[in-house]
Structure formats: C-alpha cells, structure tokens
Amino acid sequence: MDDITFARLTSHLTKVLGLDLTAYKQQQMRRRVGTFLGKHNIANADELIRRLEADKDLLQALRDMLTINVTEFFRDGAQWELLEKQVMPHLLANKSSLKIWSAGCSRGQEPISLAITLDRLGALRGSRILGTDFDHASLAKARAGGPYASFEMGGITPDDRGRYFNEGPQGFTAKPNVLASSRFAELNLLRDRFDTGFDLIACRNVMIYFEGQVKTDLVRRFQQSLRPGGVLFIGATEALLGADLEGFDRMGGNFYRRNTEAMRLSA
Template identity: 35%
Template structure:
C-alpha cells in the first residue's frame, strides 16, 4: 500500500473535477470543496493510487471503480423517521392540514437514498387513510441506494429508528433476517434517478422533503436548488428540510417559515 497520495494542488483538483464532469455529468464544483477534497483523497489512498491523476486513470479504465467512487461520494446515510420529533410534527400538523385542503396529494422525497424517507411518508399516509389519493415520488442521484429502496429490503441496522409497532404493521421478516416493506407500500413509491444539480424537477408538488442532501453543496448551489423547489411546489406547498438546514433570506425568496424546518410557498 502507498503511504498516501502526494500533496494535491488546486489545479489538479480542478482538472479532476472537470474530467469527472465530462465523463459522468456530475458537477463536483457545486459541492463544498474542503469536505469533498478530503473525501476524494481518502478514496485515492484507499485505492492505493499515488496521485489524483493516477486515480482518475484508474476510474477511467475500471467501470466498477468509477461506480464505487460515485457511490461513496454521495454519502447515503438515512433512517426511517429521522429526527422523530419533526416527523411527529409532520404527522400531527403538516400532513393533516395539507390533506384537509387538497383532495389529492403529491409528495416528493428528493435525495431519498435507500428510501427510508419515502416509505416513512407512505406509512403515515396509510395510517391516515390517504394513500389511495396520494402519490409519492422519490429521487436520488445514486442508482445503487435506489436499488435497495426499490427492493424494499432492510436490515435491522437500517430499521434502527423505526418504532416496533410500525415494524410489525408494515414489514415482513424474511428467513434470512432481512425485513421487506409490505407490497402496497412498495407500490406506493415511484423511484427515479435525478441529479438535483441538473435534471428536471417534479412539478405541482404539495410537499417536498429534501433533508441532509444540500449540506454537501456550495451556498450558490443550495440557493438554486431551493429556488427550483419553490417552482416545483403548488401555492401553499411545503418544503421540509434537514435538522441543520435553513433557507437563507427565505422571506425575500417568497417562503414563510411555518415552524422550524418547514417552509411554505407563500
């Protein structure tokens, strides 16, 4: 094993980011550079490559290595009902209010990872008896985590945040110890690969969940994503953000913060 890549210059990083964009379409310039570069260098070291240039050539010649690189880059840690007290607010106030106002609900989990967020929504709508009149889209840039999402198969570890009564109600435990989400919930969520930095967004949405995704992006990229979410929403629609996230100058951009982490399109 090499002792680690030699010191990498800003020019080398710029070239690497350009090459990745040309090859895969992923725009690394929109991700926070320090965090990103630290993670990339750790991967260069792990792949036993002496420099960033060597690492790129390795990615170019090995589709498997390129796939692994992209998977690792877009960290996809997720939990069912992540930050339960906020999901409680969603379940008790936000969703019932929306459901009262609209005969049909369109929901979008943007940056859905393994699907925990989308299936948490599907559970709430089922418990509210509103699944039949709702649609849930779930999108992510990472094809691998979405494959798990589509399979609906989760380990004990994946389900660590899930209350036991929901495990019992919505999952079937397999002989190998994995738990599969029930068929109606699996059919309730439509998955699609979407890069939030460049692809088309959903429209006429009533509720968007985009949580723990934009933390990796530059301030400019964040502002653009929130601007595009605003246009995706119906009037009065709501954006639910992650525990460390907020929309800078939200009033000027047309948002009303109706409670912490919930923004409404005015």
C-alpha cells in the same frame, strides 16, 4: 493536492461520473477525495484516474463517497413528529390525499417513512409519492422497498416492522401496500426538469453539499414545483435564510410553506 491538480481531477470526474462536482462544496470534496485516496492506497490523482478507467466498483465507491447516501427511517424523529401531528394534517385539511416528492431519496427509507406517516393519517391510498435520486444502486433498492438489514431498520418500531414489512432471508422488505403509492425515477437535481403541483417536497440532507448559489437556485426551483401553500421539508441541520427564504413562510421546525403568489398590477 495542489489547486491545479484538484481542478484537473474535478473536470475528469465530472466526465466519468456524469456529476458536476463544481456545484458541490469544494473543501468537502477535497477532504473526501483525500480520504478516498488514503483508503484505497492510491498515491495521487493520476493513479486514481488510471484505476477508475479499469475498475467500475472503484468508480461506484468514489461516487458513493462524494455524494454520501447515508439515510435512515424517520431521520431526526422530532421533525417527523411535527410532520405527522401538524404539517400533514394542515395539508390534508381540504383534501384526502397528497402529492409528495422525496428528492434525493437514497435507498428509500425517506419515501417509506412518508408512506407510513400518510398511512397513520388514513391518507396513503390515493396519495402519490415520487422518490428520485441520481444514484442507480440506491434507487434500485428504493424501488424494491429493500431488503433492509436489521441495522438499517432503526427508526421503525417492532410493531411497525410487522405492520409494514415482510421479513425474508436478506432482511426486511416493505409490503406492497406501502409501496403502492410510490413511483421512483432517476433525476439529477442540478440538471433535470422538475414536476409541479406538489403538496410536500422533502429534500433533506442533500442541499448541504451544494455551493451557496447552487443551493439558492435549487430552492427557487423547489418553490416553483410546490403548489401555493405547499411545504418544503429540509434536513435538521439545514435552514433557509436570506435569499433562500424568498417565496416561503417559515412554519417552524424544518418546514417552509410556499407563499401564495402576490398579485402584480400592470401599470
């Protein structure tokens, strides 16, 4: 697809998907659109635009493909180990509960993993977990705590299945006490306002899709949303470097702590 056609398609999709595709890495977008056309036997951009007008499922499939909502419980286990053994205990040193945000929570595996981790530390009750995503279908599943098919239960030990989930004909659903501290809301990270005062923000495997400056702006907004001393938890293949690190201290692993604000003296 030539540049002009891709730009025209991007501007059309931005309108119909309500998603600013220019904020996402362009090479990746192009590759994914190409794969999508091949998979659905669509010859070119014009045919795609025509078919999207008539077919809501195709529109949802395209949105899923472009924003990728792959997720898992306790994704990248070693980082969750650090979270449970070191980061959360540090955050809980002077308080008994935490205010947490799972930004880009997909179908809910991440906020549930956070709830289970808090429970293991005896800090679930009283804590608040906010799960947000801009994908309706994912968020509906996250809000309901499932059901998750067996293949989606990787990362959950057999013991924890029994402890934290009810099994039904459709699969496993998180028990009410696991979800009691969680709230879910639709939120577009590139457009909507953020709440503040978080002890921990998990934004994992979301920023990797954003263009450099978009990511830098987002990291700055997360920094402002954390309380001083609060921690940003990112994906295992991500890192904060250069300007993105401003306002943070590296803790190790995929954890970055918001600096306590420097005091500025006026002249």
